[in-house]
Amino acid sequence: KAGVTQTPRYLIKTRGQQVTLSCSPISGHRSVSWYQQTPGQGLQFLFEYFSETQRNKGNFPGRFSGRQFSNSRSEMNVSTLELGDSALYLCASSFSGANTGELFFGEGSRLTVL
Amino acid sequence: QQQVKQSPQSLIVQKGGISIINCAYENTAFDYFPWYQQFPGKGPALLIAIRPDVSEKKEGRFTISFNKSAKQFSLHIMDSQPGDSATYFCAAISSGAGSYQLTFGKGTKLSVIP
Numbered sequence: 068k069a070g071v072t073q074t075p076r077y078l079i080k081t082r083g084q085q086v087t088l089s090c091s092p093i094s095g096h097r098s099v100s101w102y103q104q105t106p107g108q109g110l111q112f113l114f115e116y117f118s119e120t121q122r123n124k125g126n127f128p129g130r131f132s133g134r135q136f137s138n139s140r141s142e143m144n145v146s147t148l149e150l151g152d153s154a155l156y157l158c159a160s161s162f163s164g165a166n167t168g169e170l171f172f173g174e175g176s177r178l179t180v181l
Numbered sequence: 182q183q184q185v186k187q188s189p190q191s192l193i194v195q196k197g198g199i200s201i202i203n204c205a206y207e208n209t210a211f212d213y214f215p216w217y218q219q220f221p222g223k224g225p226a227l228l229i230a231i232r233p234d235v236s237e238k239k240e241g242r243f244t245i246s247f248n249k250s251a252k253q254f255s256l257h258i259m260d261s262q263p264g265d266s267a268t269y270f271c272a273a274i275s276s277g278a279g280s281y282q283l284t285f286g287k288g289t290k291l292s293v294i295p
Binding site for chain 2: 071100108111112125157159165166167168169170171172173174
């Protein structure tokens with residue numbers, strides 16, 4: 068069974084630009100959640116999508132948004148990038164939802180903002 | 182306000198020794214406590230989890246101890262091996278599909294030396 072796939076793995080952007088990250092969940096999983104990982108703040112929950120609907124969101128500004136498609140693939144978008152957005156962005160898929168803690172993470176997309 | 186405090190930040194243990202990582206939480210609404218293991222360049226993976234109705238859960242060499250009154254829980258790795266060298270994250274989740282909280286500790290980097 069294929070794992071969670073995130074693309075791109077690495078990307079460099081400049082301040083003010085926007086970025087879109089993609090996540091393909093494990094087949095059969097309807098939940099995709101996104102996380103930001105930084106050395107200073109650790110792992111922080113961004114939001115979860117379940118069957119194309121945003122189910123929950125963390126405490127991040129509106130510049131961070133996402134969506135989920137009918138095939139459960141999800142995208143995360145960050146607009147008007149700031150230096151502080153440099154981080155590893157992880158997505159995780161789950162059969163029952165992120166609130167179960169049964170998360171299968173991808174390897175992440177490392178974003179550098181210059 | 183950090184809702185889950187994890188310590189120590191880093192830990193060096195001799196092969197065969199016991200690794201102990203501690204977490205403390207404040208929100209009594211948390212009712213599920215998973216631990217994740219993350220190797221360099223990989224996403225976290227669910228290791229073991231516990232609910233507050235039990236004081237201890239063991240899976241192989243990994244044991245979670247839970248103290249509900251103190252609002253603390255810890256991960257014990259018995260007979261630590263070099264292959265256990267990774268970063269470990271505790272997490273706390275409040276139940277509820279729509280408005281749950283999912284919070285992570287900041288991680289403990291474990292190094293097991295031969």
